Amino acid sequence: MIIHTLGPAETDSCEAASDYLRHQCDKGTLVLHDSFESVINHLDAFVGDFLLIPAAFKSSRRNIDWADVHYGCLEQLKLVDCFHGQLDPxxxxxxxxxxxxxxxxxxxxxxxxxxxxxxxxxxxxxxxxxxxxxxxxxxxxxxxxxxxxxxxxxxxxxxxxxxxxxxxxxxxxxxxxxxxxx
The missing domain is CATH 3.40.190 (D-Maltodextrin-Binding Protein; domain 2)
Structure with missing residues (x-):
């Protein structure tokens, strides 16, 4: 399992993806990106992999948020799991x-x-x-x-x-x- 998410390692996204991998299969690879847009704009390059994104996602680069990704990428993103957890303070x-x-x-x-x-x-x-x-x-x-x-x-x-x-x-x-x- 390869999961793409926001980096660097200090981000909540990286921590959530690491926890998810540990609980799901205990093995896999995290690919950390500078922005979620760098994944969303290149989905064709990551076919078969997974994207982990928070429901609170809002872009600092474009006027998009989680709902725009969820509905705008319906043909290329299939929601397979959701979970919740406490962020670090x-x-x-x-x-x-x-x-x-x-x-x-x-x-x-x-x-x-x-x-x-x-x-x-x-x-x-x-x-x-x-x-x-x-x-x-x-x-x-x-x-x-x-x-x-x-x-x-x-x-x-x-x-x-x-x-x-x-x-x-x-x-x-x-x-x-x-x-x-x-």
Whole structure:
């Protein structure tokens, strides 16, 4: 079994795919991609393999989400399994000495950030990334003010605080990638 999902190894998608493989067949291969679009746009190259994607998927590159993939790829994606599980805790981190009034998030977690901003006096530019892992990397690299990411990957500096922690249960969908009908 070959499962395509979002990488790198620090992503929730990689962890969910690893757990799925362990429970299903205890052997298989994970192929990690920079974005779900890199799989969705090249399904013909992965016929016979599987795609693992969260129901909360939203693209940072195109205006698509899980429903668009599910319905838009009906001929090439057959839903074969679903499961749910607790994500590692998510956190909203604030840098007190930020160089830029920028917040990084994945589009799927943008609602958490927007709700926080509604209840605060902060005004920031929101920038979207392909994963929560990349959101944190960009936050650090650009000395940004806010980020929504996984708690397990952060390393807080003296000027950083966890403003909010979120416990999230996620639904995961496993699709068999089919040959395109002509």
């Amino acid at each position: 998510l956190v909203l981190v604030r840098r007190k000495d930020a160089a830029h009034a920028i917040a990084y998030t994945h589009p799927a977690t943008a609602a958490l950030l927007k709700k926080y901003l509604q209840n605060s006096d902060r005004s920031v530019e929101i920038r979207y990334t392909d994963s929560k892992y990349l959101a944190y990397q960009n936050y650090r690299l650009n000395h940004a003010q806010l980020v929504v990411t996984n708690k397990k990957i952060i390393s807080l500096g003296e000027q950083e605080t966890i403003e909010k922690t979120y416990a999230v249960d996620m639904v995961w969908c496993v699709y068999k990638i089919l040959k395109r009908s002509r």
